[in-house]
Amino acid sequence: VGSVSAQDPDMSNSPIRYSIESRSDLERFFSIDSLSGLIRTNRPLDREECVVHNITVIATETMDLSQVGTVVVLISVTDVNDNAPxxxxxxxxxxxxxxxxxxxxxxxxxxxxxxxxxxxxxxxxxxxxxxxxxxxxxxxxxxxxxxxxxxxxxxxxxxxxxxxxxxxxxxxxxxxxxxxxxxxxxxxxxxxxxxxxxxxxGATLDSDGLSTTSTVGLTCMLSFLGIVMVTTVTRWRRKRGETRTMDEEQDVRENIVRCDNEGGGEEDTGAFDMLTLRHLNQMNFITPTDSRLRNKLLQEFIRDRLLEADHDLTAPPPDSLHTYTIEGGDSAADSLSSLDSLTSLESEQSYTFLREWGSRFKKLAELYEHRPGAGVA
The missing domain is CATH 2.60.40.60 (Cadherins)
Incomplete structure (x- = not known):
């Protein structure tokens, strides 16, 4: 193709080595002799693909590699009649x-x-x-x-x-x-x-110039696109729903909410709202109107259940809970405990038979023979 030459103007007159910058010839169309600077082609060139090739040649002193010079070489590709019409x-x-x-x-x-x-x-x-x-x-x-x-x-x-x-x-x-x-x-x-x-x-043309085959093909293609769109939207909604469910579960799980206010017990209907556990990052403001509405709904629910229980003849007797705050007096009846009393059977019990069982029960007979009401050995 051609050649380049360079020389060292210093007194040392260092020899020069030549190379092509790789970024200027990515497809490696050309090569250069490192000593003579002669440029050759590595592969056939096609003018219909690239008319002009722009490469950069680097000249480096062998005695001092920091001394570098560059030059741009333009290579024009001449046309030959190699393509048929x-x-x-x-x-x-x-x-x-x-x-x-x-x-x-x-x-x-x-x-x-x-x-x-x-x-x-x-x-x-x-x-x-x-x-x-x-x-x-x-x-x-x-x-x-x-x-x-x-x-x-x-x-x-x-x-x-x-x-x-x-x-x-x-x-x-x-x-x-x-x-x-x-x-x-x-x-x-x-x-x-x-x-x-x-x-x-037999491909029939309609009034607009489209054949029946083309119309059927277009209809099938549109139907296929519609199915793909519906499937995509369905999967997206399902995935979004699963993500939302997981987020809601994570909101409740392993969350600690600290309340410094003491509650009013079971009768306190304005106690802490558990919805806060599910939405920690959102502020829920409950107005008095909302609280009264919730209480009214709860009262109606309880009233309806009581009416059903009163009119249900097959229902078992309802459980009742009574709380007594006044301590009663002593009872005139004797103690019902059997710990401090002996039955007539116990008073008449004799343990003399223990000695008749032999030496193994001697110690046990000695223990029981001195009990009140026990038989005398």
Whole structure:
């Protein structure tokens, strides 16, 4: 490609080593000889991809690596005719069964990514030898376009619904390149006004020009998108609900609320509200009106339950709780405890039989023989 050179102006005249900055040539198109500074290509270059390459060459003194110099090298890629022309568009052509000879079916144009010759591109359109005897002919318009013209009538969709017309396009480059492109022509049944009604294997066109196949495909696609959207929204709501439930559980769990005010007991209806445990970061202001409303609802609930219990004949007797704050006097009755009294059975009990059981029960007999009411040994 070329070469670069550098020298040390100092008296030491240190040798120079060359390199290419990696950031300026990321795809490694070029390499440089570290001693001579000769730049070469590592891979083929394509002008259609990049016209100019901008690389930075670094020159470094071998005796003092801190002494560095840089230079920008611009490499222009010259064009060669290495791309054949092709259709400018993806043509979708159709013609009516009752079309007359001489009707222009389609106007073709071509593109060539190569640099044009002086005076611009010049494309030549022609049909292949196999397509010359077809129902169509190709007419060059001398402006880099060509017209496909009906050569003869007599199309029947039921016999053949699609025609393939091979078109050869060549450029005027040196050397000249050409390519074969296929034009697809669909035979349609039309009304008297020339509006297409049915094309290509029974695809019916509606009043807006869309075929039934296209309409069905569009409907299916819209239905699929609708299902995807509904599924996405449902999953999002479900996930949001689970997150909210977890947050509420965490609000109640392992939270300590310290209250310095002593409550008024069971009769205190304005005691601390447990909702504070669930919403620690929110201030709940309860107005007197809300408190009276809650008390009224509670009273109505209790009254309704009492009425149900009073009129239910099958219900067991209700439990009652009585609290006595006055201590009563002594009872005239004797003590009901059996700890301090002996029954007649105990007073008449004799333990003399213990001695008759032998020496093993001797000690036990000695203990019981001196008890009041016990038998004398």
């Amino acid at each position: 092709r259709f400018a568009l993806d043509y979708q052509t159709s013609v009516c069964e009752n079309a007359r000879p001489g009707k222009v079916v389609e106007t073709l144009s071509a593109v060539d990514p190569d640099e044009p010759e002086p005076g611009g591109h010049h494309f030549l359109f022609q049909l292949t030898a196999d397509a010359a005897a077809n129902h169509f002919m190709l007419r060059d318009n001398n402006d880099n376009t060509a017209s496909v013209v009906m050569q003869q009538a007599g199309f029947l969709q039921r016999d053949k619904s699609v025609y393939f017309l091979p078109v050869v396009i060549s450029d005027g480059g040196r050397p000249s390149l050409s390519s074969t492109n296929t034009l697809t022509i669909t035979i349609c049944s039309c009304n008297l006004q020339g509006r297409r009604l049915r094309c290509r294997h």
